Amino acid sequence: MKILIINSGSSSIKFQLMEMPSETLICSGLVERIGSNDAIINYKTNLDELRITKSIGTHSEGLNMIVELLQDADKGVINNTKEISIVGHRVVHGGNSFSNTTLITPEVKDNIQEYATLAPLHNPGNLEGIFVCEEIFPLAKQVAIFDTAFHRSIPDYAKRYAVPNELYEKHKIQVYGFHGTSHQYVSEKAITYLGMDASKIITIHLGNGCSMTAVKNGKSIDTSLGFTPSNGLVMGTRSGDIDHAIIFHLVNNLKYSLDEVKTLLTNKSGMLGLTGHMDLRDIEAKAEKGNRECQLALDINAYRIKKYIGAYVAALNGLDAIVFTAGIGENSSMIRKLVCAEMDVFGIYLEDSKNNIRSKDIREINTADSPVKILVIPTNEELEIAKQAFALVN
Ligand code: ADP
DSSP states (O other): OEEEEEEEOSSOEEEEEEETTTTEEEEEEEEESTTEEEEEEEEEESSOEEEEEEEEOSHHHHHHHHHHHHTOTTTOSOSSGGGEEEEEEEESOOTTTOSSOEEOOHHHHHHHHHGGGTOTTTHHHHHHHHHHHHHHOTTSEEEEEETTGGGGGOOHHHHOOSSOHHHHHTTOOSOOOSOHHHHHHHHHHHHHHHTOSSOEEEEEEESSSEEEEEEETTEEEEESOOSSTTSSSOOSSOOOSOOTHHHHHHHHTSOOOHHHHHHHHHHSOHHHHHHSOOSHHHHHHHHHTTOHHHHHHHHHHHHHHHHHHHHHHHHHTSOSEEEEEHHHHHHOHHHHHHHHTTOGGGTOOBOHHHHTOOOSSOEEOBOTTOSSEEEEOOOOHHHHHHHHHHHHHO
16 A cells, blocks of 8 residues: 655655555655745655756745656656555644544644644644645545644653643643654654663754753653743744743833734744854854854753753653654754763763764764763654554554
8 A cells, every 4th residue: 555645844845655554665755845836855766766846936836846746757766646545734733632643634634724823833834744645646645644643642740730620621822842753753763773661862953943852751752842842942934942031021021013023033033044044054154154153052952852852851751762863854964963072960961973973864973971862863754654554554
């Protein structure tokens, strides 16, 4: 049975076509920089690898481009769209409505739309992906896998905000957490790698969106993104934690409108706000050439992660391993080094030579005598989605 996995981010669409239950990867790819004139499409099969740069304005254009490639006479892997039995969609915010993977119905789409106010960078793109796929693959089962589901195990004392009870009881204002499929996937891999059933792990997902999760015995007990995917770590364009009184100051004294504040903190802050770049590769390259603004942004970013490690060691009452994952976590030896520097109080000791090795495999980058393992584990949200979608439909 062929399952197409669609993981549409704010400006990207990752896709994988898999044969299940054998977990055989048929092809994979990524459309990056959607909304720009120089969007990049990467497409990979067992035989071919292809990179195209072209203007792609919307997620819909990106998805149609993917479908063209899948059916391409030369490099394609299917004869027609009917061969795809399931389309599994990553959906960022499922609120309290969805604790499990679910078949997409009109009601589910309404719910995803409703939660778009809480995940404005993601749920609209996710929903657009669903609408386009329903048209392109009318016979396939459309399944949604929610980023919030893994964090349903967070205890009340960690998921509640100290605001009047009514806001929780009537309006469900609480920590939901995100990147659940990624934290679940890498923490399961880490547990297998460590060979420990009882384990205390901190998973650090650093992509365009960034979050950390404290995972105790395989379950999420706290996470850095909260009610929306806004707070916690410094992200590509999002500020992460700020004093909320800054918002009142911007509105009352600096005369920003609420929409302007939202755009400022969601789309113009984070690494972009600090440096003018959102791609960490650009920032690292400038910092290496002595650009102080870029170096400071990297230091701010790493310092925030360190503080969350400290907090989560307290939440877990110990630590067996930290796991770096996603675009930055897997590839940036510079960020990993900054995060792990002077963390001996927690038993975290990085081995530089191991940190500098590039690999797609799970790897350990701590010193031989480091009490805490430092692992780099490539995330595979798509495989996690495929497994859950297949299990649901069958
Ligand atoms: P998303 O959150 O959209 O899924 P990814 O997990 O793909 O994002 O991560 C995207 C981020 O990874 C970008 O900021 C990019 O700069 C960063 N990245 C990718 N490759 C590298 C690299 N070799 N070095 C540093 N950063 C990288």
